Amino acid sequence: MVGLPPDDTVTDTRSDLSTSxxxxxxxxHAQARPFSQPALERLRRMFGRVGVTTIxxxxxxxxxxGQVTLLRADHLFDDALARPLVDRNDIALQAPGSGRLVAVTVPAxxxxxxxxxxSSPSPGAADxxxxxxxxxxxxxxxxxxRKNLRNNVPPYVLSTQEMSVAAIERHMFMASYKGLTDVVTKYVWPAPALVVTRWCAALGISPNAVTLVSFLCVVAATLLFWFGWFLSGLLFAWAMCFLDTVDGKLARVTLTSSKWGNVFDHGTDLVHPPFWWFAWYWGLGTLTFASLPGMQIAMLIVIAGYILGRIEEGIFLWAFKFEMFTWRPIDALSRLxxxxxxxxxxxxxxxxxxxxxxxxxxxxxxxTVLCIGFHAVRIMQAFAERRRGRAVASYLAGSGAAA
Known part of the structure; x- marks a missing residue:
């Protein structure tokens, strides 16, 4: 989540208010419904996350x-602004670009x-x-x-009068996209995933339903690999990878994420790869020609490498309190x-x-061997930097060193 600014960024006068x-x-009122969601419903979900029940x-x-936060219905607000808006008082939020006032928090x-x-046509700072x-x-x-997404996206306020619904949806979608990910997710999936996310939102398909279909694709791919039907298995595997992108974006843009959905999605992501690699190895036994020698060793290397890779990430996170791939630009590139x-x-x-x-x-x-070795070297270099008394911090947070 976006963190709150220092105490002196915005004056807080809530001590004078009721604790209600x-x-x-x-x-x-707004006619536009990005991702098929009415403005009032979005506000209910957005502020419900920070404990506000009266919308x-x-x-x-x-x-x-008590305190009242008013927001113009013709603007769409980043959900990261919910907490700061209700935690402060006597403030007016000004939209970037237009300079129009779009939200106010005041005593009743x-x-x-x-x-x-x-309600005035163009309220400004002087007003x-x-x-x-x-x-x-x-x-x-x-x-x-945004630490959870590993990206740098300023909190947005989007005008439904000045932007088309499609443009608003694209902005919301890309703001919900992880900044550091693999090459397919980063460069191939965004356009089709946006289309499918719109379709799911319009039909009321929940993120958990998408995750369930994704899980079924995991099972199908595993079975097909096991029996040596590699091309068919790959189709289901790639379908799973695509849906793994859609479910998270759908949850974020519609504000419908849940603890169960998060556990189901990330649990599936974490557990299934070793099953795929073992099933692939087993399926090689169905080939009509002799496969390369040492396939069992190759399979063990891939599975062990996957586990070691996760351990490397865990060690770095434990030692430096941020993700390994966000240290320097070269680490971000390696994530691709x-x-x-x-x-x-x-x-x-x-x-x-x-x-x-x-x-x-x-x-x-x-x-796998090459990648594990590269990350091991990077971890040792990070520890060496610390021993020299130099700061080891994420470059995305603005304090990391350049590669």
């Missing part, structure tokens, strides 16, 4: 006491004046200051680096092609199309 739960109110539509009466006594302010409000930007309410599921599937697909799935497994084994 804040109220959130929409100002105006009012335009025209409903707000309470006489000022709610009517704030509503009138946001907010006349009400004693501090004008803030999305950037001042949070930071751009390191011996994980998708890069390994590329190798297996190429050699299977050439009629040599056995050579594919041997190639994956060799690539």
């Amino acid at each position: 739960t804040p109220t959130v109110c929409l100002v105006g 009012l539509d335009d025209g409903e009466s707000w309470p006489e006491h 006594a000022k709610a009517a004046a704030a509503y009138a302010l946001l 907010a200051q006349a009400l004693g409000l501090q004008v803030v930007s999305p950037d001042s309410l949070g930071v751009s680096y 092609i390191t011996a994980r599921r998708n890069p390994n599937l590329i190798i297996l697909s190429v050699f299977t199309l050439l009629g040599r799935p056995d050579v594919g497994l041997a190639a994956v084994a060799m690539w």
Whole structure:
């Protein structure tokens, strides 16, 4: 999640308010429904995550006491702004670019004046200051680096009047995309995954349903590899990889993620690769020609390498408190092609199309050894940097050293 800014970034005057739960109110109405989600429903999910249960539509009466956050219905807000908006008071949020005021948090006594302010055609900073409000930007309410996604995306406020629904959806989708991932997920999946995510949202298909289909693809691919039907198995394997991208993006853009879904999705991701690699090795026994010698060793190297790779990541995270692939740009580049599921599937697909799935497994084994060795060297270099008294930090967080 986007972290909160330092205490002196925005003045906090909530000590003068009741300790009751804040109220959130929409100002105006919006026809646009990015990812088929009405503005009021998005606000319910967005602020529900930070404990706000009273979400009012335009025209409903707000309470006489406590704190009220009002948001223009013709703008779409990054969910990372929910906590900062309700944790501060007497602030007015200004949209980047247009300079228009789009959200206000005030004591209930000022709610009517704030509503009138946001209802005007083009409310500006001077109007907010006349009400004693501090004008803030999305950037001042949070930071751009999102640790869970390993990307740098400033908190967004998007106008449904100035942007098409398609453009808004694309911005939301890409903001929910992991910044560091493999080459297929980063460069091949985004366009088709956006289309499928829109389709799922429009049909009301939940992220967990997508994850379930993805899991069934895992099972199908494992069985097909086991019986030596490698091309058919690869189709299901790539389908799983694609759906593994869709389910997470669907959950983030519709704010429908759940603890169970997170466990199911990441648990499947973590556990299934060794089963695929073993099933691939077993399936080589069905070939009508003699496979390369040493296939069992190759299989053991790939599986052991997968486990060692996860251990290397865990050691780095434990020692330095951030992910190994975010240390320096060279580590981010290595994430594109390191011996994980998708890069390994590329190798297996190429050699299977050439009629040599056995050579594919041997190639994956060799690539695994190289990648494990590279990451081991990088870990030792990080420890060496620490011993020299130099900071070891993620370059994405703004304090990492260049490669």
